[in-house]
Amino acid sequence: MLSALTAAAVVPGSAQAAEPAPAERWIVQLKDTVTDPGKVAEEQTQGQASDGGSRLRHVFDATVDGAALKGYALEATADQIEAIRADPQVASVEPDQLVSLPEPVAGSSVQAPRQRTDKPDGGGVAYKGDPLLAGQWGLFRIGAVAGSDHGFRVPAAARVGVAVLDTGVDAGHPDLRVAGNANFSTSAGADDFHGHGTHVAGIVQALNNGIGGEGTAPGSRLWNVKVLGDSGSGLFSDLIAGLNWVAQNAKAKNIRVANLSLGTSVDSPLVHQAVRLATQAGVAVVASAGNAGTTALNYPAAYPEAISVAATTVFDQRAPFSNYGASWVDIAAPGTDILSTLPTRGTALGEDHGLLSGTSMAAPFVTGSAALCLTSGHCQGNARDILRTLGRDARSIAGTGSDYRYGLVQVGCYWQTAPKCSPRSAEHDAA
Ligand SMILES: [Ca+2]
Ligand SMILES: [Ca+2]
Numbered sequence: 001m002l003s004a005l006t007a008a009a010v011v012p013g014s015a016q017a018a019e020p021a022p023a024e025r026w027i028v029q030l031k032d033t034v035t036d037p038g039k040v041a042e043e044q045t046q047g048q049a050s051d052g053g054s055r056l057r058h059v060f061d062a063t064v065d066g067a068a069l070k071g072y073a074l075e076a077t078a079d080q081i082e083a084i085r086a087d088p089q090v091a092s093v094e095p096d097q098l099v100s101l102p103e104p105v106a107g108s109s110v111q112a113p114r115q116r117t118d119k120p121d122g123g124g125v126a127y128k129g130d131p132l133l134a135g136q137w138g139l140f141r142i143g144a145v146a147g148s149d150h151g152f153r154v155p156a157a158a159r160v161g162v163a164v165l166d167t168g169v170d171a172g173h174p175d176l177r178v179a180g181n182a183n184f185s186t187s188a189g190a191d192d193f194h195g196h197g198t199h200v201a202g203i204v205q206a207l208n209n210g211i212g213g214e215g216t217a218p219g220s221r222l223w224n225v226k227v228l229g230d231s232g233s234g235l236f237s238d239l240i241a242g243l244n245w246v247a248q249n250a251k252a253k254n255i256r257v258a259n260l261s262l263g264t265s266v267d268s269p270l271v272h273q274a275v276r277l278a279t280q281a282g283v284a285v286v287a288s289a290g291n292a293g294t295t296a297l298n299y300p301a302a303y304p305e306a307i308s309v310a311a312t313t314v315f316d317q318r319a320p321f322s323n324y325g326a327s328w329v330d331i332a333a334p335g336t337d338i339l340s341t342l343p344t345r346g347t348a349l350g351e352d353h354g355l356l357s358g359t360s361m362a363a364p365f366v367t368g369s370a371a372l373c374l375t376s377g378h379c380q381g382n383a384r385d386i387l388r389t390l391g392r393d394a395r396s397i398a399g400t401g402s403d404y405r406y407g408l409v410q411v412g413c414y415w416q417t418a419p420k421c422s423p424r425s426a427e428h429d430a431a
Contacts (some may be wrong), residue, residue, distance in 0.1 A: 020121075023055075023075040025096035027237050027270050031072040033306045034089050034191070035062045041072035044084050057096075058184065058237050062244040064280045069244060069273050073237030091268070098409040099264045099271075101167070101196050102291035102298075102358050130175075130206075131153065132213035132353060137314055138203075138334030138365055143412030144216050144372075154208050155415050157219030158371040159253035160205055163283070164364070165242045166197030166262070167232055169224040170343035174355075175212035176201055176222065179253075183226040185234050193230040195342050195349030199356050200261050202341030203364035204371070212353055213339055216368025216411070217375070223255060228262060236268050239300075241370075243274035247281040256374050259367040260287040261360035263298040272303050279305040284383040290358035295325035302328045307387050310404050311335020311362035313356040316397045322359050324403035330387055331394055331406045333369075335362035365409060366390065372414040381413075 028044070030037050038059045045056045057073040073096050076084065079391045085093045129152035139145045139154075146153045161179070168185070170192045171178040178201075181190035192198045205222045206215035227242035229233040234403065239262070246258050258278060275285050290298030301308035301323075310332045311322040318324055319336050338361040342350045349356065370386050373379035378393075379386045389407035393413050400407035 009193075021358070023077050024081070025057075025073065025075050025235060026081050027073045027096045027240070028071050028084060029091045029093070029270055030072075031091045032068045032070060032087055034070050037070040040089055041074075043162045044087060045072075045074050045076070049057070057235075058241040060240060060244055062247050062277055064247050064277045067077045067277060067280055068427045069240070069270070071270070073235070073240075093269060094268060096235050096237045097249065097266055097268070098233045098266065099228075099236055099239050099262055101102050101262045102288055102360055103229060108160055109166045120184040130208065130212055130214050132339055135339045136213050138338055139214060139216065141314075141316070141334055142216070142365060142369065142408065143410050145214070146412075146415075154214050154218055155372055155411070157208070158217035158368070158375040159220070160257065160368055160371050160374045161221040161223060161253050162217070162371050163223040163225045163246045163255050163257060163258040164197060164201045164204065165227045165239065165246070165260050166200050167194035167228040167230065168192035168197045168226040169201045169222070170341070170345070171224065173198060173202075173341050173344055175206045175341050177205070177207060177219070178224050179221045181224045181226070182242070182245050184238045184245070185226045185229045185298060186238070187226065187229045188399050190224055192343050193347065194228070194232050195361065196232060196349035197224070197228070198259070198343050199224070199340045199349065200259060200360060200364045203338060203361060204259060204368045206341055207379070212341065216365050217371035220368070220371045221254070223253065223333055223397050236271050240270055240274040243278045247274075247278045250278070250281040250283050255283055256296055257284045257286060257367050257370045259364050260285060261358075261363045263288060263301060265296065265298060267297070267299050267302075275300050275303050275305050279383045282382065283385045286363050286370065288363040289323040289329045291358050291360075292323055293319045293321050294323055296323065297328055297431060298323055305383060307331065307366060307383065307390075309333055309359060309363040310368045311357070311359045312397065312408060316408060318399050319357070319401050320358070322362070324399065326402050326405045329404045331366060331390060332397065332399070333362040333365035333409045335359055357358055369409045369411045369414070372411050376414040
């Protein structure tokens with residue numbers, strides 16, 4: 001994982017050595033007593049651009065229920081940052097490092113018929129399923145597809161908002177519907193030129209529309225919050241800006257779940273604070289445990305407020321690449337050979353639809369599960385309550401209690417059409 005933290009290590013042929021000593025990137029946290037972080041950021045970075053190396057990247061100004069994250073991100077030389085650090089309005093300064101999607105385990109595009117002849121019935125429930133559904137083993141394994149006399153059924157549309165913080169989403173994909181975009185990455189637009197974000201989004205949301213495949217929570221309101229650039233990495237400050245956007249928009253847009261299929265081995269107090277604020281705003285932050293195959297902590301998944309997700313195979317065993325450890329990994333979900341959407345224009349990861357493996361694919365199954373659980377009313381309250389319900393209904397598999405605190409996520413109880421299937425939902429049924 002460490003090799004993913006420096007751009008030079010992941011960009012072959014990087015021209016960095018030939019360039020003049022670059023300004024370094026920093027995140028400045030301002031004291032909570034600062035009333036106008038944007039003004040202070042401008043004052044503290046004023047004039048620096050002209051002398052060869054300072055640029056303001058993001059301003060953070062989020063307050064949720066009295067807790068705040070105030071500050072900004074900039075590029076500055078060592079001398080400049082020392083002057084800023086000495087300012088009494090500054091609470092802390094930390095390096096702005098790279099956060100990446102876990103090393104992806106690439107698969108291939110899937111060619112398949114894209115149209116089916118039957119239509120969803122009036123309740124929005126399909127009786128044959130979309131054409132690729134039969135290949136989506138993960139949906140079957142977590143109970144997001146049920147058999148019937150007529151074929152398959154999938155849950156009715158989820159009604160909550162879900163934010164995907166990733167490499168962007170292909171908003172033009174016929175199997176996705178993006179409610180809105182926010183771009184905090186270095187990329188020019190919110191579109192997905194990498195492929196990872198579109199794949200993750202499809203696992204959450206792909207529509208029950210007669211084409212392609214299905215998502216875990218088909219039709220949930222999807223917010224594309226782009227925090228990773230087109231190469232698949234971004235800065236801590238981009239992630240913080242994205243999380244702040246989620247926290248600030250959670251109420252107005254009814255965003256209840258945020259998916260973070262990304263990570264780093266570096267523990268950042270400011271990223272942690274951003275996760276805390278989003279959680280406090282009523283958003284369940286779901287994060288991939290990482291693909292190093294070890295018990296080493298991976299952030300933001302390892303922050304206690306996050307719902308940390310490991311990947312399992314078709315045999316319901318921990319995928320060899322998945323990080324693990326019940327002290328910080330909460331729950332498991334399918335993560336090998338997962339069939340989902342890819343940008344229609346084509347990317348290095350494939351085109352249209354394709355298979356990918358990784359904890360990046362496992363996390364959005366849990367994100368979609370949380371969306372279904374909230375829609376059905378089985379999940380209520382904050383992230384901790386949501387995890388408790390998901391954990392209660394999870395299925396015990398090998399590794400439960402040692403590799404992950406809970407077992408394999410299960411959504412069979414969260415179908416609106418089957419509200420009483422949970423053996424322990426008596427309190428909900430009585431309500
Ligand atoms: Ca579909
Ligand atoms: Ca946790």
